[in-house]
Amino acid sequence: MATDSYAHLAYYERLVLQIKTQILQGILLPGDKLPSVREMAKQEQLNPNTVAKAYKQLDQDGITYVEPGRGTFIAEPLTKVSTTAIAAFRPKFEAIVVEAKSLGISVDLLRQWLSEAEGKI
Amino acid sequence: MATDSYAHLAYYERLVLQIKTQILQGILLPGDKLPSVREMAKQEQLNPNTVAKAYKQLDQDGITYVEPGRGTFIAEPLTKVSTTAIAAFRPKFEAIVVEAKSLGISVDLLRQWLSEAEGKI
DNA sequence: ATTAGTGTACTATGTATAATAGTACACATC
């Protein structure tokens, strides 16, 4: 796996995050083919079932699409945002902010991180 | 438990977050005594062991302190921020940003949420 | 001294999830 900064995540979640990041960074483009489940398993030193779980979630999230017998490909970016997805996501974000503040991290520093992240993705 | 917006968290983690939030909001002040493990368990409809786990984490995080035989009390706010804590926290924050962008949520909206959260805590 | 109320530690059980291993199948391509 790429980094060990995400030890708090399960293997399949790290892989999902890694692929989502590469899409946002333009490394992976719509139509690009992902390595097969078995190939990715070799690359990332994971069990094929673990990779399959990651691919399944990417497919369910609309990040990728599957052409049966051919492989998994990067989908076009989402155009309209799901309001229910936003509503479900916001509490997660607010919880992170509370965690940060409890650690003594200022909101201004979070704003700075946000801008820096914006440059990367 | 207060809200069900945090279904993604374990019971003990929700309780930790709830107490941290109340501290940030000034509802709980340094020196205030938390309900006993058994009392809190009744209030929140939890097993005393689950509450004890939450109290243990709060103590380890320096959020509270224990006076043996007397109870658990809110500690003074952290003055100096642990650099290691920041280093460990940042990947979490960046992962959340990636998740948001993948859902189609703009960084500007995250900035807005940040400012709104700043008003609450 | 006794009693009651603290946090804490321990064992145990049931449930759920994560990650592994192995097998099998329908599909598309060559």
Added chain:
DNA sequence: GATGTGTACTATTATACATAGTACACTAAT
């Protein structure tokens, strides 16, 4: 037909969560 796809199973191991119950050292009040 052979190969490479994703997918669906079963099974095992390990870990985490939440529960239940018991016990102990400590403090405070009676």
